[in-house]
Amino acid sequence: MTPFDAAHWTREAESWAALSATPDRDNPLWPIYAPLISAKAEGRGMVIGQIGQTLDGRVATEGGRGEVINGAAAIVHLHRLRALVDAVVIGVGTALADDPRLTVRNTSGQSPARVILDPTGRLNDAALCLVADGARRIVVTTVDRSFGNGVETIRHAGPELVPAAILETLVRQGFDRVLIEGGPKTLSRFLAAGALDRLHVMIAPIILGSGQPGVQLPTAVSIAGAIKPATASYVLPEGDVLFDCDLRRP
Numbered sequence: 001m002t003p004f005d006a007a008h009w010t011r012e013a014e015s016w017a018a019l020s021a022t023p024d025r026d027n028p029l030w031p032i033y034a035p036l037i038s039a040k041a042e043g044r045g046m047v048i049g050q051i052g053q054t055l056d057g058r059v060a061t062e063g064g065r066g067e068v069i070n071g072a073a074a075i076v077h078l079h080r081l082r083a084l085v086d087a088v089v090i091g092v093g094t095a096l097a098d099d100p101r102l103t104v105r106n107t108s109g110q111s112p113a114r115v116i117l118d119p120t121g122r123l124n125d126a127a128l129c130l131v132a133d134g135a136r137r138i139v140v141t142t143v144d145r146s147f148g149n150g151v152e153t154i155r156h157a158g159p160e161l162v163p164a165a166i167l168e169t170l171v172r173q174g175f176d177r178v179l180i181e182g183g184p185k186t187l188s189r190f191l192a193a194g195a196l197d198r199l200h201v202m203i204a205p206i207i208l209g210s211g212q213p214g215v216q217l218p219t220a221v222s223i224a225g226a227i228k229p230a231t232a233s234y235v236l237p238e239g240d241v242l243f244d245c246d247l248r249r250p
């Protein structure tokens with residue numbers, strides 16, 4: 001496991017802009033971001049999921065709204081992921097509960113397009129992720145709904161939005177590298193469909209004992225049948241541990 005102390009993380013943050021633009025194998029952060037940076041440099045697609053959770057696998061308190069589970073360095077990490085992708089995807093549950101902006105603010109880099117999966121048109125017109133700020137904003141839905149203010153809607157046949165079909169749509173829009181940022185239902189559907197190349201699980205050293213669960217898949221019949229990705233782990237300054245899972249390399 002690779003530990004990053006606070007000074008190290010900050011120092012690396014200073015060189016982040018250079019790293020995100022130019023491969024640098026000597027930078028200790030390189031292994032974490034190399035898959036996305038290399039995919040971009042080589043024009044390859046990549047779908048990465050991320051989730052922040054407690055030691056007991058909770059992503060939020062029951063009915064929790066926008067309270068962050070992980071520490072500041074983990075948020076920097078999440079913003080770095082956003083800066084490396086073409087589009088960030090969330091489900092409408094997260095948009096309604098947390099009202100995230102989904103922009104790059106805690107690091108340098110350009111904000112990706114924002115994509116909200118809203119099959120039945122529950123999204124509020126005033127949601128912060130729909131604010132016009134230069135980034136494309138796209139709602140994928142199965143109903144006839146428009147938002148104005150330059151927000152694009154893409155209609156799919158319902159009732160389910162099929163992950164592979166969503167990704168095909170995004171590629172057609174020019175989005176080859178995609179971050180599935182949550183919440184747990186959205187992430188679980190992409191994971192269950194085998195639609196993720198990588199998964200970043202950020203574990204905070206806290207125990208909630210109740211609250212909303214993280215990834216949930218169809219009932220497992222054996223431990224032997226579990227997904228066992230090749231995984232590297234990194235300790236962040238506040239004690240969060242990042243598990244970087246390569247789902248294409250069991």
Ligand SMILES: NC(=O)c1ccc[n+]([C@@H]2O[C@H](COP(=O)([O-])OP(=O)(O)OC[C@H]3O[C@@H](n4cnc5c(N)ncnc54)[C@H](OP(=O)(O)O)[C@@H]3O)[C@@H](O)[C@H]2O)c1
Nearest residue numbers: 051052059060091092093094097160161182183184185186
């Ligand atoms: N810790 C973290 O990293 C993190 C990240 C994000 C969110 N959260 C927390 O997670 C909670 C929200 O969880 P959630 O699982 O409800 O959020 P979510 O995954 O953002 O939203 C789920 C909803 O999105 C729609 N959806 C997503 N994928 C779909 C698909 N393939 N087909 C059809 N509909 C799809 C459905 O909407 P309909 O219900 O309208 O059908 C579904 O109920 C909040 O408390 C938030 O704070 C935590």
